[in-house]
Amino acid sequence: MSVEATGETRSVVTAATIREILVERAGVDPDVFTGNELLSLAELQIDSLAVLELQAVLVERFGVEIPDESVTMTVGEIAAVANEDR
Template identity: 45%
Template sequence: MSTFDAIELREIMAASVGVEDDVHFDGANLDVPFSDLGFDSLALLELAGQLQRRYGVQIPDEAITEEMSSPRAAVDYVNSLLVPAAA
């Protein structure tokens, strides 16, 4: 797999930490910080762990808060890691 999208992000988060039915990672919500969407740092750590296992990427702890602050930022960051892995 060479791309990751917001639909996959929501599926992973729903399975691992839970996502309210009315929370979608599309439109304006793509740029809303995870904290404003109701996800704490533990939820983001779990997300990072799931992404590392599923996609075989390494996500440093500091990237979780600095690079993955919103759904769009998380998708973009993971995709930036997948491109070199696919090469």
């Protein structure tokens, strides 16, 4: 059943949400994000295990999936993908 049919609203996944998950659930140092908005997760030296944790949390909390290649994307790009078709 669609969100429209049930009357439920879905939360928007923001870049701040992505950063929060990576910090709280994957142990990423929050300072790594400061001034680095245009760098991919790989360029920020965030490993694939952290991305797997991010993927799991996004499915759990928001019911959305992000691609395995998210490690090559910026935080903003990941947020945009998570919000597609919502």
